[in-house]
Amino acid sequence: MMNFAVKLSNGFGPSGCETEIRELIKQELKEYNIKFKTTFLGSLIATKEGKIKDQRVIITAHTDEVGFIISKINNDGTLSFRxxxxxxxxxxxxxxxxxxxxxxxxxIMxxxxxxxxxxxxxxxxxxxxxxxxxxxxxxxxxxxxxxxATFxxxxxxxxxxxxxxxxxxRIGCFVLSEILKKNWNIGITGIFNSQEEVGCRGIKSALHNAKGTYGLAIEGTTAYDIDDSLDISPSTELGLGPAITIIDRMSIGNPNMIKLMEFAAKKKKIPFQYKRTAxxxxxxxxLLRNKQGLPALCISVPVRYIHSPLGMCLETDVKNTISIIEQWLLELEKKVEEK
Amino acid sequence: MNLLIDILKTPSVSGYESGLKNVILDKFKEYGLITAVSPLGNISGKRMGTFPYTILIDAHYDQIGLIVKKIEENGMIRAQNVGGVDPRVLFNLPLKIFGNEIVKAVVATKPPHLQKTKNKNKIPKISEFLIDTGLSKKELSSKIRIGDPIFFDVEPEIMGNYISSPAIDNKGGLWVLLKLAQFLKSYKAVPSVILRATVQEEVGCRGAANRVDDLYDLAVVIDATFATQHLADDDHTFPIVGGLTIMYGPNYSKKINEKFENVASNNHIKFQREVEESVYGTNAYRYSVSGNHATCGISYPIFNMHTPNEVVAIPTLLSIVELLTNFIKKFGGNK
Structure with missing residues (x-):
């Protein structure tokens, strides 16, 4: 099951050049009754219809990674880059x-x-x-x-x-792909965004092309849980399950959606943690501030050494992230049907 | 080429060269050389000649690396350098620890999101880095112990005429030695030739000081030197496309150098002169004072010395083989 995650991790996709990742995802999801659309900035919008017609969850993950762009070829044949x-x-x-x-x-010399x-x-x-x-x-x-260029x-x-x-x-892309492979009563629009690392640019344009009533962002987030002489807290820790973000530098998660996520986790005894840095x-x-302003939240897989050539996350954390989102969707469907 | 990649992939941190020792010994035997191993681990392969002149050719086969110094309660490992390891190339570097089994690891780095501004330009000491195997102290207890050697887990990469890898310094030289062994197999030698792969150069040329060989008349030391690159382009660096370097300075014989240069010119071998005013740079200083014989140095320029991705021009290595075989042939004999 995790093989696709390895494939995604190995894929070439620095911000602004995510084609290979989009193709990998389309290929993986081609037999799952999903409609695809690609935006000019390179986000892949994957739409899946459900029985519930008027309600839809937008789930996002970004396909790009930190990387480089070649800025000059020098006389000695070496390359300068940004x-x-x-x-x-x-x-x-x-x-x-x-x-x-x-x-x-x-x-890099x-x-x-x-x-x-x-x-x-x-x-x-x-x-x-x-x-x-x-x-x-x-x-x-x-x-x-x-x-x-990339590592x-x-x-x-x-x-x-x-x-x-x-x-x-890519771990978020993997989780989102797994969610899209299943059938749901509520409509799901998965957006595999481009250019997140250079200012969340992909989603800004993608949200003009996608409508929804609820929002969820899936991330791979910082986990520096290895040292006790810390600058600030370890943020998240491996093995404690998916991390719910209550507040960060840009947003405050919708409290009702967070409550529903906690409820889903507790019901199925899925471990989770809160991201402890803002x-x-x-x-x-x-998702929170686009035209309609969706009730939205962020859930993350804890990852050691993000933004570097070699990081690491736990298979169990990834699986628990998929489980918690699945249960959250079921609870959301129930809530919508009750209305 | 495969042989070069094989020896690059076989780890040999100074003091822990035994894995590579047998590879060299087997090759020397395969090519019919009379072998001897010194207690420290130097390997000699001798080809007897008919003329009373003996040439010794030395290449050190140890490499820089790390050793396990401490295993913290949370399983993080602290390390100590062996030889000149630059802490500036350790950030997020993949490693292999050679304990009871091989354990892969990475040097932990804090993501930019969690860094304090004042620490952003700090380069920690090597002992301040944490090495993450993803395993707990308990899981590690049966696998690794304090004192186990650690290598850079970086694969060799061929890029046209160039190859990058950890330990090009001095497995490039070792490869030259093995190529010479192959040459000697089919050469009815006039002078005697001793090929000598030495240990512990990176920690102070200790192997070369460990003398067990017969007497010789000329010692030639093959090692890596600095290629000219951005931020390192003074008079002690040499263009990577400029070919091998012939060493000049107090350690080296001007008379033999002249012969080398003649052989190079007659055979269209590209060379440049390198001045080494400090006598302690390479194994040559051990040889120059260890007996009454001439000492010479032949070097090959490499980029990024003492980093996990040293780069050498393969034609330069082959030109050293050509220079030395032609030099030996000049004494006469047949093929």
Missing amino acids: KLGGIDDRILPSKKVVIGRKRTKGI FPQIHLFPPKDIVKLKDLRIFIGATTMEQAAKKVTIGDY ATKGEIRNGQLWGKALDD TGGTETYF
Whole structure:
């Protein structure tokens, strides 16, 4: 079951270049009676009809990941680049990347310790990617300015853990895909958004193309549960189940929807936790404040080391996230039918 | 090429070289060399000649890495460096711990969302990093112990004429040595040749100080040197496309260097001169003072030295093989 999650994690999809991820999802969901539509900004809208005609849940997850865009080919054949999304510059030196349509392999170079004193921190503008070319002409055969790039990481499952890149938010895409595979009385519109990491841009345009009455955003969120000398709290912890966001920097979850989620969890004895930091923002903000303003909330899978080449989440947390959403949908259907 | 990838993938952190030792020993034996292993782990393969002149060719086969220093209550591991590991390349780096079994891990990094501004430019000490295996202390207890070696879990990557990998320094040199062993198999040698793979260079050229071999007349040390790259382009770096370097300085014999340069010119082998004024850079300093013989150094420029992705031009490595085989042939003998 988790194989598709690994496939999604391995997919190429820096913000602004999510085609491969969209295709993976369409392929996976093609036999499930779903209507697809792609927006100009690259969000994939997956509509599934239910018996209940006038009510519909919009569930979002984003397909993009933090990555890079090539900004210059230098005389020595190396490439300069800019970041897409929030990446700690310190993780970049000596990482492998994959670039552009040809999926060219590259290495972020780092001068040797002997010649570059340890107190110096390399700046983004001084980082270069080596692709096996030593002249501008050689490099131009493999890449072009404007090519997108991401970390070259091959994901895997081991010890019940999913290790890989881009779990923020391919793990959300995986959960949403699993939800869409099942049949529901209430209509479901799944939006696999583009460009979340560069300012939730995909959802802003996608919501012009989708109508709903309730909203849910699925995320892969920060879990730094490994150190007790913390800057701030660990945010979430692995193994405690999906995390409900009550408040973050951009939004406050709808209290009734949160109550319904807690009720669903307790009824089925599904473990859950609350996200304990109010940093960062999610697509929930746009669900809450778009034209109609939907009652919406955010639920997340705790992930260690998001926004880096290698992160990790637990299979059990992922499965519990699917279960809690399924039960929430059942409770929501009941509530709607009672009305 | 497969042999190069094999030795790159076989870990050999300084002091923990035994896994690679047998690979080298088997190759030396396969090519009919007379082998000897020193207590520290140096491996010699000798080809007897008919002429009273002996050439020793040295390449160290250890690599930089880490060792397990402490296992915290929550299963996080703290490590100590072996050799010159730069903490600036450790962030979120995949690792392999070689205990009772191989345990994969990653260096933990705090996502930007949770960082305090004042810590954003801080580079921690190596012992301050936490290494995450995803396993608890209890689960780890049967798998790894304090003192187990840790390697960078980064696969070699061929990029046209170039290959990237951890430990190109000095498995590139070791590959040259194994290629020379292959050459010696079919060469009726005039001078005697000793190929010597040495240990513990990265922690102070200790292996090369451990002398068990016969006497020799010339010692040639093969090692990696700095390729010119952005932020590292002073007079001590060499273009990666410029070919091998011939070392000059107090350690090295000007007379033999002249011969090397003649052989290179006659065979259209690209070379550049490298000055090493500090005598402690490579194993050459051990040889130059360990007996009454000449010492030379041949190096190959690499990018990103001492990072998990060192890069070498494969043609440069092959040109060192060509230079040394032609140098040996010049003494006479047949093929």
